[in-house]
Amino acid sequence: MAAEKSQRLAVLIDADNTQASIIDGLLSEIAKYGVASVRRIYGDWTSPLLKGWKEILLEHSIQPIQQFGYTKGKNATDSAMIIDAMDLLYTGKFDGFCIVSSDSDFTKLASRIRESGLFVFGFGEKKTPSPFVSACDKFIYIEVLRARVNENEAIKRKSSAELKNDTRLVRLLRNAVDASSDEEGWAHLATVGSNIAKQSPEFDPRNYGYAKLGELVNATKLFDLEERVLADGQSKSIYLRDKREKRKKNIT
Known part of the structure; x- marks a missing residue:
C-alpha cells in the first residue's frame, strides 16, 4: 500500500520517549506521506524534563495532552495515547497514524490500526524493540531525522x-x-x-x-x-x- 500526500494522518507523540530536537525533521518527513490533521503529544507537563517540548508546541500547532504519572515506574502516557488513538480510529476520518515512540507498548496498537486497513508509520530510535518496528507499515529511525537537520549528526555513508x-x-x-x-x-x-x-x-x-x-x-x-x-x-x-x-x- 502506497501512501498518498492527500492522506489525513493522526500524529501521536510520546514526549517521554522522544526528544524535542527532532521536531523539524519529523514534521518534514510526515509531510511526505500526508497531512498531519491531528497533532497531539502526551506527557506530564508539570515535569521539568519536558521543558524542551513546551517551548516549541505552539510554533508547530501541537496539542499537549496532560497525563500525570500516578504510579512511579508505570507509564500512564502510553495508556492515554492508546485510548486516544482508538477513539480517533473509530471516527473513520483518518487514512493513517504516525506513532512517535521507541516503546514496545505500542506494538498491539499498531497491529490493531493496520487490521482496520489504515497505514501505520512508526518513528523511534534504533533501540526500538523489533516487534513494534515490524507491526508498522513503515518505520523511520529518529537518527535519520536528526541527521537531516544537523550535519554534525549525519550518518556515515557505508562503502x-x-x-x-x-x-x-x-x-x-x-x-x-x-x-x-x-x-x-x-x-x-x-x-x-x-x-x-x-x-x-x-x-x-x-x-x-x-x-x-x-x-x-x-x-x-x-x-x-x-x-x-x-x-x-x-x-x-x-x-x-x-x-x-x-x-x-x-x-x-
Missing part, C-alpha cells in the same frame, strides 16, 4: 565493501529484485522499493548514508542499472538487474 558484507541487506535487495523482475531479470526500481517496504518496514537507504534507493543499490556494485525513456519520450525510469543474471546468460 561498497561494507554494503556487500551486510548479508541481510544483500539478501533483502536480491529478493526484492527477483520478486519484481521480468523474464530477462530486469526490475523497475520503484517496484523493488515497494517490495522491500513490505519485507522490512525499517528499511531506509538513509540508514546507510544514501539519500535514495538507486544510490544505495548502485553503491553495492551487485546490480546493473539502466535508465530507460518511457513511452512519452520525456520521462525516464530506472531498472536494475542482479549481475549474477548476466553471468548466467553468458554461461548458457
Whole structure:
C-alpha cells in the first residue's frame, strides 16, 4: 500500500520517549506521506524534563495532552495515547497514524490500526524493540531525522565493501529484485522499493548514508542499472538487474 500526500494522518507523540530536537525533521518527513490533521503529544507537563517540548508546541500547532504519572515506574502516557488513538480510529476520518515512540507498548496498537486497513508509520530510535518496528507499515529511525537537520549528526555513508558484507541487506535487495523482475531479470526500481517496504518496514537507504534507493543499490556494485525513456519520450525510469543474471546468460 502506497501512501498518498492527500492522506489525513493522526500524529501521536510520546514526549517521554522522544526528544524535542527532532521536531523539524519529523514534521518534514510526515509531510511526505500526508497531512498531519491531528497533532497531539502526551506527557506530564508539570515535569521539568519536558521543558524542551513546551517551548516549541505552539510554533508547530501541537496539542499537549496532560497525563500525570500516578504510579512511579508505570507509564500512564502510553495508556492515554492508546485510548486516544482508538477513539480517533473509530471516527473513520483518518487514512493513517504516525506513532512517535521507541516503546514496545505500542506494538498491539499498531497491529490493531493496520487490521482496520489504515497505514501505520512508526518513528523511534534504533533501540526500538523489533516487534513494534515490524507491526508498522513503515518505520523511520529518529537518527535519520536528526541527521537531516544537523550535519554534525549525519550518518556515515557505508562503502561498497561494507554494503556487500551486510548479508541481510544483500539478501533483502536480491529478493526484492527477483520478486519484481521480468523474464530477462530486469526490475523497475520503484517496484523493488515497494517490495522491500513490505519485507522490512525499517528499511531506509538513509540508514546507510544514501539519500535514495538507486544510490544505495548502485553503491553495492551487485546490480546493473539502466535508465530507460518511457513511452512519452520525456520521462525516464530506472531498472536494475542482479549481475549474477548476466553471468548466467553468458554461461548458457
